[in-house]
Amino acid sequence: MKHLPLLVLSFSLTITACKQKPTTIAPEEKSAENSDIPKIKVIFDTDANNELDDQHALAYMFLNGDVFDVKGITVNATYNGKKIQSHYDEAERIMQLCNIKGKLPLLKGADANFKEISADFDSTNFDGKEGVDFLLEETKDENTIIVAVGKLTNIALALKKDPSFAKRTKIVWLGSNYPDPGEYNQVNDTVSMNYVLNSKIPFEMVTVRYGKPSGTDAVAITQEEINKKMPGLGPKASTPIVGRHGGEFHTFGDYSISLFEHIFDEAHIGSNPKKSRPLFDMVALAILKEPNWGTTKEIPAPILIDGKWVERPNNERKITVWENFEKKAILDDFFLTLKDPVLVKH
Numbered sequence: 001m002k003h004l005p006l007l008v009l010s011f012s013l014t015i016t017a018c019k020q021k022p023t024t025i026a027p028e029e030k031s032a033e034n035s036d037i038p039k040i041k042v043i044f045d046t047d048a049n050n051e052l053d054d055q056h057a058l059a060y061m062f063l064n065g066d067v068f069d070v071k072g073i074t075v076n077a078t079y080n081g082k083k084i085q086s087h088y089d090e091a092e093r094i095m096q097l098c099n100i101k102g103k104l105p106l107l108k109g110a111d112a113n114f115k116e117i118s119a120d121f122d123s124t125n126f127d128g129k130e131g132v133d134f135l136l137e138e139t140k141d142e143n144t145i146i147v148a149v150g151k152l153t154n155i156a157l158a159l160k161k162d163p164s165f166a167k168r169t170k171i172v173w174l175g176s177n178y179p180d181p182g183e184y185n186q187v188n189d190t191v192s193m194n195y196v197l198n199s200k201i202p203f204e205m206v207t208v209r210y211g212k213p214s215g216t217d218a219v220a221i222t223q224e225e226i227n228k229k230m231p232g233l234g235p236k237a238s239t240p241i242v243g244r245h246g247g248e249f250h251t252f253g254d255y256s257i258s259l260f261e262h263i264f265d266e267a268h269i270g271s272n273p274k275k276s277r278p279l280f281d282m283v284a285l286a287i288l289k290e291p292n293w294g295t296t297k298e299i300p301a302p303i304l305i306d307g308k309w310v311e312r313p314n315n316e317r318k319i320t321v322w323e324n325f326e327k328k329a330i331l332d333d334f335f336l337t338l339k340d341p342v343l344v345k346h
Helices: 053-062 084-097 114-118 129-138 153-161 163-167 184-188 190-197 223-229 252-263 280-289 327-339
Strands: 040-046 068-075 106-108 145-148 170-174 203-206 220-222 276-278 295-300 303-305 308-310 318-323
Touching: 040 053, 040 129, 040 280, 053 068, 053 084, 053 252, 053 280, 053 327, 068 084, 068 129, 068 280, 084 106, 084 252, 106 129, 114 153, 114 190, 129 153, 145 153, 145 280, 153 163, 153 190, 170 280, 184 190, 190 303, 203 280, 220 223, 223 252, 280 327
Parallel strands: 040 068, 040 145, 068 106, 145 170, 170 203, 203 318
Antiparallel strands: 220 276, 295 318, 303 308
16 A cells, blocks of 8 residues: 655655646646656556555546656566456556556566565566566656655565665655554555665655554545545546446546445455545656655664564664645545646656
8 A cells, every 4th residue: 555755865756736837728638747756657566456545546546647757667466456457457447548558568477475576586587577577677667766655576676686686776666553562554465564674775655554644544535525526537538448347437537436335345445434545546646746745754774673663773774754735735635636737758
């Protein structure tokens, strides 16, 4: 799942929250070609079929084309989202709704976890090779950031195959309840997370913190608000999709309503009397767009042992922790983006 960059690499990430967009063409015809604002180069690594925050993050990214230069999307499989093909298919649906299916790279990464894949590792043939090789190749383009919003298996595999990977990119990871235990992305592949924490790759942790106001769990929206604000939002797809729960959809806004409608019926979500869901993953992109929508602190990289965080105060390896997110500003910008989209360049 989900300030100012403080790690070794230097990235130009200060982007104004006020989007300057032309008003002479229809939203669905706009593209990133219409903007001269410097863009943030990103690869988005996602378990797209897990619940509903990945889809909202993808749409937010694709429709912020004046902010993000999207190099591609890689997918990984976590246990609530079925096998890797399901994650690929769901990411492809969002691309189709945003009229960029087939125009940006979409690649399959790891299905299994890092421990399973790295045993007797064959760098010429392994689970996730297509997505991992894409990460290794595309990060040769200076200042490309990887925004990872699922397990860290693809990232750990890239480091294992090519340790120089750590010198040419940084990872912004949506995950963990740090300093508390638990969290979905973390527990899906704890070994890969520890492997990344023990590496030298610049690493920013966008905290989740279930039930606490300081994490992305607090950036939640109700089904009632989605039903009120989302109908028809986003560009109209040239070809409609069939949603993962059935039904035909021409806009992301309408698909969002369907996702929220069904999320509370899914066993892994549990009861939620308020009928609200956090948009965890979208926050990891929002704080790149506007760093003032969260706060950061730099800490010596901890490690997770037997499900508990262990501090390492003498560790020279430092990471950045994001917390205290501006819920209203982030959600307002999400709706503004859907109302006045700028398609990513392809």
